[in-house]
Structures are given as structure tokens and as C-alpha cells.
Amino acid sequence: MIYKVISKEEFSRFVDALIRENCSYGPREVDTDRHGNPVYQFRRVHSADEVAFDYTATHSSAKHLMLPYREELSRFRFSEGDWEQDIEYRVKPRLLVGLRPCDISALNILDDVLLNGKFPSPYYLAQRKNTFIIGMDHLPLPDCFCQSLNHHTVTKGFNLFCSDIGDSYYLSVNSSKALTYLKNFAIGDPTHEDDCRLIERRKLIKQSFQTEVEVTGLPSFLDIEFDSPIWQKWGDKCLNCGTCAMVCPTCYCYDTSERIDTDLEGASRQKQLYSCNLVDFAEVAGGHNFRPGNGDRLKYRYYHHYRGFAENANQQICVGCNRCGRACLADINPKDVINDLRMEKESCMICVSPSPPRT
């Protein structure tokens, strides 16, 4: 990693030049909610003026730029009793500006699952490798809990990361491409004072967290609590609407389907991001459903996120952005569900009050 410092004015010029020259995405203000607060989303931007650099949080993550919600995996052409398959995953280079550390961590987790496993996804690889990422730090929102999962800082997975040290940004340069671009702009080496300001900034971020979720030992808690009535309690609230998985930066589960063209001469195989909360997620041939209950489906989402699955080395995949918690209309959020689960177990262990009866 190479460290540089750039004034905020010069940074604006740098980013503006990159945005104008590339297909670019960044946080944009798209609406005002009923309480008068701005709503942000990662959308296409055409100049630095369109980027809301001081955004709080986007309602959806930037996941869709790497894992599109819907994607054609391949096309088939039929002719003379035979067929041909075309697979296309070319992606034009693009710029993604303004990602927070938790969102970059989310991409690193997706890398683990989709690139570093036994069957790397060429579709994801094409999107990921062709995206130039500029990250930016921020002061946590009241409900951010990325620190609990150690995702409030990030050291890889980006080309350039900017820490706000007052009049300028302290740049962590993580790619030769980024350094090459920066050389056309007025950058300097960090002074001792800049280093101190960076340490102060990090300290301030660390001290600003208001929400903590205790995740130590959570995987074994979850194993022990497999039959807990708490899953049903939260499942009873769950709308099975899949919103949590759609806005989540790491939910990657999907469904595939094939569709024959209207002219019957070809077909397409499509992929759609799915959610384990959706009613037919575990439905198989013959209409049998392995997880017919809301509570079961909700439980598996928490298992995937906080206990991990074998395919990603049993790592927790939640980064603590709380987008699911904010978006859930039924007010289900990780902090409350996990605390509920811990309360049950801990109260049981110290024999203050009995656990709720098992069903």
C-alpha cells in the first residue's frame, strides 16, 4: 500500500475527471422520505456534482453492480436437432465511488465465496475485476454495528481509499492504476501531522459507535439454539418479502430458470437473486418444501449470516451495515434478534429465569 495526501478541492477534480471519462456509479440522493430525510442509492453518475459524498447510507447496497439482481447466464440456439450455447460475461470497465469500509468488506466476502471456492464464478469475476473502487470512510450512523464484526476498517478490496482528515483526504493507494491516475493531480506524501490526523480520525470513528452486537461465540450459540422458540417469535413477524436479502451487501443466494423464446428457436438461462426468506426457497420437485415455516426460513438466514456455511469456511458474512434492519417493515433487525437469543441463553445459564418452553 502507498499512502498519499490530496486536498479536497483537488480530489473533487480528480474524481470528476474519472467519472466523466468512465461509466460511473456512486451514492446519489434519489428521494426524501416522510420524515424529511434524504434517501440515497448507488446509481449511475455523470459528474462529481451528482455524487452525494456526505451521504449517510444507501438504502440498497452496491451488490447489484457485481451480482445483478437478474442476469442472463447463457443463450441457446436450436437448429437441425442440435443446439449451441453462448456464454457472455464481458463487462466494460467502470468506476464505483464512495463505498464505505463495510461495503468493501462485503465484496471481499463475496470474493471468498464466488472466486476463491472450488467453482469460481466467471460472471462475478468479470464484474469485480472491471470495477475501479474508490472507498471513503465515514462516521458511523447510530445503528451501524460493523465494528462488532470488525468491518469498520478495510485493508483490501479497493483501488483507492480516502480517509477524511479535515481539509484533505489521506489516501491508501492499493493499485498501480490508481497511482497512475493520481500522478496527473496534485498529491503529496503524508507529513507527520497528516499521520497524526489520520490516527485521530480513526480513533474518532472507533469511539462513535452507538450500537454493539455481541457476536463472540455466536456460531456455537446458534448451534445450541437450533430449536429455540425465539425463531418462531421473530418468524411470526416476518413478511417473507425478501427485502432484507435484496438490500443486503452479502446475500448471494440465487435461483436459475430457463425460458424458451417465443419463436421456439432459442432459449435463455436466467439467474435471479433470491432470498431464503421467500416461501419457495427450499421447495423442490413435487412441491415439497423443506422450510415451510416463517421461523425456519428466518433462522436459516441468521445461520448463514452469523454462523457461516461450509462453502465460505464457516465465516460470518454479515458486515454490520444494518440495511436489512432499516428496510424491514416488520421491524426485524440483527441486533434485536441476536440479543434476544443471547438473553434467552444467558438467563438460562445463570438460572435467573427459566428459558421459554421448547415447542
Next chain:
Amino acid sequence: MQHLGFSTNKLKIGSFDFTCCEGCQLQLANKEETLPEFLDLLDIRNFREISSERFDDYDIALVEGSISRSDEVERLQAIRKQAKILIAYGSCACFGGVNSLKNHFPPDECVHEVYGDSPVETLPVRRISDVVKVDFSIPGCPVSKDEVERIVVSIATGAMISLPKYPVCVECKQQLNTCLFDLGEVCLGPITRAGCNAVCTTGKTACLGCRGPAEDINYRSFRELVKEHGLSLDEMEEKLRFYNCFEEFRDDES
């Protein structure tokens, strides 16, 4: 002729309208980019918006509209007798649709309001499945041509026919829309069957549930969240009533 293991004989199809606006039939004549291919799959025997020829030897009957007159009952029964497959399409055929609002008022009052001093015979509005057996339903006001095309291709190729089981929220989030509850509106997206690509909410109009309930919806939780967001239960009831798609759930709680 066989192609890919299925017969390429054209589907002998008829399309019929009952109490409705014929908007769904119009949808079938829409979407020009695939219209020639779509019509190529079909041997249109009876479809007044597409052809003036009328024959009664169809195998598949597409039925639009709800039933609100006694002569409609007879006509529908004759169609059922002829068709090997009867598909109800559109919210009126599947649920009664907007026409069902009439059922909430005294019949005489309705007739007088619309026809003044020239009354007509009318019955309470019924869905197609209240009168004859329906083999498959394609909901929507209007239906999505893309979905109809997919289903017709499935019939032609002998593939399984299905509708999405999850609610509109999935498709709405995929469009990166701002949740209408965040904008202070009651939206039926969380309980309505997807498949419309969230066309209304993408246009910032609340979902009125024209596609009917998604599978295994959590109505109780939905009702709670409307209250907890400080929104009007009356507004919710009005929206639930609009297409008559949520009758079974409304009765549970109110």
C-alpha cells in the same frame, strides 16, 4: 411436426370477454417486438380484437372479465364445454376485479346510478372460478403480456406453468425503488404476488394488489405494520377492496 421433442402444431385458441374493459385482451395484441412470433404459435379461432373470423373449434380458451349477468353464465358454460384448457386472465376473471365494488352497494342503487330510468338485469359480480372450473389463472390489471407469452410458450412446449410465489417487494427492491412506506403510503407490495416487475411502485404509485395475494402471506404482520407506521387502516382496507383480491384476509381481521 416434432421440434425439441414437442409438437409444433399451432395452439387452437379462443379469447372471450365478459364483464370487463377488454384491456387484458388488448395487451395480447400488444408488445410488437414479439407479436409476429407470438401469433405464429397460435391458430386464432375466436378473438375479436385480433381477427373478425369466428370458429368454435378452439382447444384453449382465454377468459377475461367477471360474471355479472345470467346470459354470461350460459356463454361461459358453453366455452368450458368446448375448451380442453380454460385460462382465466386478468384480475376481473381471477378475483372479480374492480367490478366487485358493486357488491358492496344495494343492487338497485347501482343500476339506477349507472342506467338511470332504463334499468338492466344484473347479478352480484362473481369470478370465473365461481361459475366453472378454471385450469390456470393469470392475474393482473392488466395482465403482463410478457407473462402471458411465457405461459403460452410453456403450454406449447409442454413445460411446467408457474407464477412467482413471492411478493412484489422482491421486484421493487430489484429496481432500487424507495419503499412507499418510507414515503408515507400504504402499499400492498408486501402481500401481493410478484410478476408485474413492480411497475406501479416504480412509478411511485402504491401497489393495489391487482395480482392477488402472494403464497402464504403474513397478513396479521402486515396489518400490524400499517398501524405501527402510523398509517390509516381505512386506507389499507380501501386498497385491499379495490380489486377484490384479498377478500379471505379482510374477513379474518375486520
